[in-house]
Each structure stands twice: as structure tokens, then as C-alpha cells.
Amino acid sequence: MHERLRVLIASMCQSATAASLYVNPGGTSGAYSKIGAAVAKASAGDTIYVAPGTYHEDVKIGMQLSLVGTGCGRSVINAIGLSNGIYIDGIDNPGLSKVVVTGFTIENANFDGVLVTNASYITISGNEVIHNDLILNPNGCPDQPSFETSESEDCGEGIHLMGVDHSTVANNTSKNNSGGILLSE
Helix, strand or coil: CHHHHHHHHHHHHCCCCCCEEEECCCCCCCCECCHHHHHHHCCCCEEEEECCEEECCCEEECCCEEEECCCCCCEEEECCCCCCCEEEECCCCCCCECCEEECCEEECCCCCCEEEECCECCEEECCEEECCCCCCCCCCCCCCCCCCCCCCCCCCCCEEEECCECCEEECCEEECCCCCEEEEC
């Protein structure tokens, strides 16, 4: 009886195999046409591979996953008119950890190219973060989330880590943003 219980518990404790999801601009061959749609369908631990193309999105990530583009200038998140290019949201997803973002150009967001809040063991690497938060507004930052720090006329950065620990930001290019990399509590 004990052996059967041990086998049952062992099988219940084994982690599920992570899946691979794919994104391309046309959504062809079983791929998603939007990165956000793939993120919404993903499970914790999955990897989302993003084909070359331009994606007009504000991608919000709230679980452990890897988001892998094909390289700077090839997999492009153009967030023109949107708040952020990528938001790794540990505020609404307590305990968020182990998110990887690599291989993208992230551009034209109203606020931050990449915003990470209240998360651990995040890796942001091999990205180009350009032309974000170029709306310098002496009257403040309309529609900026209430948790954002008061940044005067500067409403965001290329990469903004807020309440983030044990994380890696490496081999990124940040240029022509209102600011480069901001670390805040």
C-alpha cells in the first residue's frame, strides 16, 4: 500500500513538460500573429519564439516564461502610442520570477521600453531598446500607472527595473530613449 502511494505522489510531483509556442506576423502554420496572444495561451515555463517581423503591441508578462526573438532589427516590438513595449508585471502577479526576454528591438513606447516590477531572477539580454519615452511633457505623464515614481518631465526609460532582485540585464543596447536604465524601489 505504501509503495502505491509513493508512486502516486511521485507522479503528481513531476513537472509538466514546457511547451514551445510560435509567433509570426501572419499567424501561419499554427503560430500566433500577436505576441500577447501567445503569452495569454502560455503556461509557466513555456518558451515563445517570435519570428522576424514588426509587432505593434504592449506585451504584458505575468508568469515564468522565455520570450525569444530572432535578433535586433528582426523581431521588432513597435509600441508607438502604447504605454510600454514589454511589461513584466510582478505587481499583479506576486512571486513572479524566471522571465527571459532576448533577441528584440523594442521601440517607440510612451513610457518604458521594458518595465519590470516586483520580480526576481529576470533576464533581459541581447535586445536593442530605442526611441522610448520621447514625449517630454512639462505637465506630467498622462495615463502613467499610479505605481510609477514621479519622474517630472521624464515619463520612462529604455529599461526600468522597479523592486527587482537577483536579475541580469546584459548585452542590451539602449539609445535615443529619455533615459537608459533606471533602478528604483
